[in-house]
Amino acid sequence: MARLSFFGAAGTVTGSKFLLEHNGFRMLVDCGLFQGLKQLRLRNRAAPPFDPSELDLVVLTHAHLDHTGYLPVLGLRGYEGRVLATEATGDLCGVLLPDSGHLQEEDARWANKRHYSKHDPAKPLYTKDDALRCLAMLRPAPFYEPIEVHDDVTLRFYPAGHILGAAMIEARLSGKGGGKTILFSGDLGRCARPILPDPEPLPDCDHLLVESTYGDRDHPEEDPASELAEVVRRTLDKGGVVLIPAFAVGRTQAILYMLNEMMRDGRLDPAIPIYVDSPMAIQAIRIFMRHAEAHDREMRTQVARGEDPLGLGNSRLCSSVEESKALNDVTTGIIVSASGMATGGRILHHLKRRLPDRKTTVLFAGYQAVGTRGRHMQEGAETVRIHGEEVPVRARVEILDGLSAHADRGGIVNWLGKGKKPSSVHLVHGDPDARDGMASYVKEKLGYETHRPDYRDTVTV
Ligand SMILES: [Zn+2]
Structure with a gap:
């Protein structure tokens, strides 16, 4: 019998790590960082519940840090093998992992500044250099083609439609105790979204691990592009800037795609200036343009025709600090900058400058976690603290719903119900309420029983 162990994303949305063992072959599916609550983050520091030096292979579903951010630690703890991921995932890891190492170093520096102790200085979980080193382990995996990784294990990557390069991964087991297929959904995207393909219909499988991030919710039905156009028009009409x-x-890329599409079809004035102020977003835009194999048909056709769906030619890309500072003088237009919840990055400078101005609209492009500046502003805070200063919030604050990259409960049940019924379904990557909601919804709509694994659970399949 093969064994499947849940070493992350079990009852939570971070730290994705699943160990599959079959006939002496040991493969880790995803290698994510635990994020959020301290009790979860401490797991990143503790010895992992498996020996990294005994792994034969690591495979990644997609580049988000909750699926890849532990990779440098795995390297530091003795893993020397290959890491299989789609090419686009590999390229995005090349941007996200070094940045994560840099942030770990910054956090350690801050901690040491505040509570300096000669005996117990804070150390980064890993450094930017550690992250750069682990990138050498990456090997590209094509979509759809069978990849034999062991005599008794063949993998196949299918598009998951979640972010560029995101895949669901099928493991077909043969030999003694084999004759079965396990599917890891990774994070599942949504149908008919810009740039990305729809998630692949559920391939036949015997055992399924499926995410449940939005297992107790449905996304709003409004069209995010129309909402975006409305906010832009209203703000520019009164002579302000949309931040x-x-x-x-x-x-960022989804927003640029929508803005440019609306400028082409006349819903927005093509003369409206767009500024992209984030070196990482600019690198990511170039990666997005390069990977036709990870695009939907519309995006692929546009790129093949030499068109510019993300508006690279149209937008002003601010890489340098000087270019970023020059935006202080801008009086109209759209400024897109990171981070998404205003927890750090260049957006802070723009907020400091423009929040006191009633003509500004701050448009958050997604969910704002509890405790972030974004959440405070969403809840109507009259001031927010930025770089030690209380900044008055006079700008209009809005949230653009409907851009989530995850399927909601309806989307997942629809995907699940259209395929062959697996003999076991394991709900992962969901907080307890969401996961319980998903379990009841799947039972109600499809009559399937599901398994809700805990951290460190092992099942035989
Ligand atoms: Zn993700």
């Missing part, structure tokens, strides 16, 4: 805090990878 969009957005995640550098994924959200």
Whole structure:
């Protein structure tokens, strides 16, 4: 019998790590960082519940840090093998992992500044250099083609439609105790979204691990592009600037795609200046343009025709600090900058400058976690603290719903119900309420029983 162990994303949305063992072959699916609550983050520091030096292979579903951010630690703890991921995922890891190492170093520096102790200085979980070193382990995996990774294990990557390069991964087991297929959904995207393909219909499988991030919710039905156009028009009409805090990878590109599409079809004035102020987002835009194999048909056709769907020619890309500072003088237009919840990055300078101005609209491009500046502003805070200063919030604050990169409960049940019924379904990557909601919804709509694994659970399949 093969064994499947849940070493992350079990009852939470971070730290994705699943260990599959079959006939002596040991493969880790995803290698994510635990984020959020301290009790979860401490797991990043503790010895992992498996020996990294005994792994034969690591495979990644997609580049988000909650699926890849532990990779440098795995390297530091003795893993020397290959890491298989789609090419686009590999390229995005090349941007996200070094940045994560840099942030770990910054956090350690801050901690040491505040509570200096000669005996117990804070150390980064890993450094930017550690992250750069682990990138050498990456090997590209094509979509759809079978990849034999062991005599008794063949993998196949299918598009998951979540972010560029995101895949669901099928493991077909043969030999003694084999004759079965396990599917890891990774994060599942949504149908008919800009740039990305729809998630692949559920391939036949015997055992399924499926995410449940939005397992107790449905997304709003409004069209995010129309909402975006409305906010832009209203703000520019009164002579202001639209400030969009957005995640550098994924959200920024989706927004640029929508803006440019609306400028082409006349819904927005093509003369409206767009500024992208985030070196990481700019790198990611170039990666997005390069990977036709990870695009939907519309995006691929536009790129093949030499068109400019993300508006690279149209937008002003601010890489240098000088270019960023020059935006202080801008009096009209759209500024897109990171981070998405205003927890750090260049957006802070723009907020400091423009929040006191009633003509500004701050348009958050997605969910704002509890405790972030974004959440405070969403809840109507009259001031926010930026770089030690209380800044008055006179600008209009809005949230653009409907840009989530995850399928909601309806989307997941629809995807699940259209395929062959697996003999076991394991709900992962969901907080307890969301996961319980998903379990009841799947039972109600499809009559399937599901398994809700805990951290460190092991099942035989
Ligand atoms: Zn993700």
